[in-house]
Amino acid sequence: MNLSIENISAGYGGIPVISHIDLTVAPGRICALMGRNGSGKTTLLRCINGLLPLLEGRVRVLGRDIRDLGRDKIARMISVVPQVSFSPFSFSCLDMVLMAGAARIKAWSAPSEKEKQKALAAMAETGIGHMAKRAFNNLSGGERQLVMLARGLFQDTPIMLLDEPNSHLDFANQHKIMALMQSLARKRKMTVLVTLHDPNLTHYYCDDVILIHEGGVRARGETGKTLTDEVLSCVLGNNIECDVTRKGVFVVVPKFNLVHMNEKVNL
Amino acid sequence: MKKTPVIFGLFFPVILFICLCTGRYPITPGQVAGLLLAPLGVENRFFSAPPDMMMIFWNVRVPRIILSVFVGAGVSTAGAVFQALFRNPLAAPDILGVTQGSGFGAALVILFLSPLALVIQTSAFAFGILAVALAYILASLSRDSSPSVLVISGIVISAIFQAGLSFIMYMANPYDQLIQIIFWTMGSFNTASWAKVRAAAPLLFSGILLITAFSWRLNLMTQGEEDARSMGIHVARWRIFYVVVSTLMVACSVTAVGNVAWIGLIVPHIARYLAGSEHRRLIPMTAVLGGLFLMVMDTVARSLMLSEIPISIVTSIFGAPFLGYLVVSAGKARFSHEPQY
Structure with a gap:
């Protein structure tokens, strides 16, 4: 393990x-x-x-x-992908990703060209290879999350x-x-x-x-066997339940409340 | 970005030469060239310097300019480091109380002991370090290890030493002691000498070299503490390293020339416009720019009026509006400019 x-x-x-x-x-x-x-x-x-x-x-x-x-x-x-946030200073996405290489290099050195290529490869893997030179703080939340993910991958x-x-x-x-x-x-x-x-x-x-x-x-345990009505209502709240869509896909939905729904329709 | 060092490489000697030519004692550019070439053994048939010009140039103007370059570079570098450590673009290198501590140490000696320069400087240096050490100890008593606790401790310690300084100024004899203390709190290169250059320059230079060598890690220090730790940095230890080196540099500067306001706050910002936020590029740019900036400011301080102007007044008058101009003209780009490669 x-x-x-x-x-x-x-x-x-x-x-x-x-x-x-x-x-x-x-x-x-x-x-x-x-x-x-x-x-x-x-x-x-x-x-x-x-x-x-x-x-x-x-x-x-x-x-x-x-x-x-x-x-x-x-x-x-262990690499950690944190919740997205802003950086207090404006770094490029590549600089943000490169930071995760700190443990591999000497304290007085900066990332080598090889490390840069590796970081760019990690960014390409998450689909943000073209953003290397863009300012991290200018990106949308989703794009910043992808940068953080690339950083985690680069930590390797x-x-x-x-x-x-x-x-x-x-x-x-x-x-x-x-x-x-x-x-x-x-x-x-x-x-x-x-x-x-x-x-x-x-x-x-x-x-x-x-x-x-x-x-x-x-x-x-395994997801399919573990997510049952009983467990879900105990852990996540008793107002949700499992269901299956018309196409046969398992979904968890809010409990269908007829009275409440009718009120909504009448409005 | 690739052009910027080249531009500075050309810029710096030109401005240095202009500063060497400027001053109340008139020395023409030709004479400066002659004075500079003479020790290199270059015979100058057109010009031989009178002894008082030699004396003023080599023993007053040159050490003063060297000292201003080193102090400017050191304090600015320390400012950039503190801004990274505290993840705050408004942090100044004296945020932990080094300036107030040094001022108090100097004033204490001026009031009670002796007006001997060496004693004043030793006391200023010791009290500057003591203030930061106290701020650090105070912060470490808290269970919260975040930098904001350190900032608050710094404010507490600064306030205490500032109060002590104010009290001494209130007590001091207004005819000699007070003037000496005030000149100290506003800073001046008036007393620059080769002895001061020998005392301050090696420490400032090695501090700048150390920070430059370990500059890439500052990028990680600007990230959240837990993020930096999970990327493999022992944040608490590295913070002590950066604080100690920066504090030594600032204490050394304050000891040599008194308080120089604004430099540590403003120069890193200007450098960020030119080189971006990545510290491997930012730190050298900050050091060069800081040296250049303070050299020019001191030239203004010593030659603009008949009597010497305290350096902090000049750096504030020229520095603050310049930062304002940058903020206004750059607009939104201030916080979001594209880094250049």
């Missing part, structure tokens, strides 16, 4: 937000991390990346305890963590990014762990799913 989490608890100021979580994530698969706001998804990601000290338990990356590893070692095993790690990569994206772009992640995970044999809010995206694109509820794992 690329990534194994053994009975970890962690939180802020000594108060655990997540407790006794056990997980393993296999290579070449996308695993979705779902749960409501404040359930501890982001906290879990921070623990895996070694940013938050654990109260108990252990995180192993490629068989090694994350606590024994320096930041540069961790950065060569066996494990990639994505924190709500869809939060600022339009409908089409959400699917574009997830489809891209799916093919990249297969092609590069990466372990991908992604926090998602939309159960439909999880179902279409992710191989496995972990549902976090109140700081613990409520359910996990």
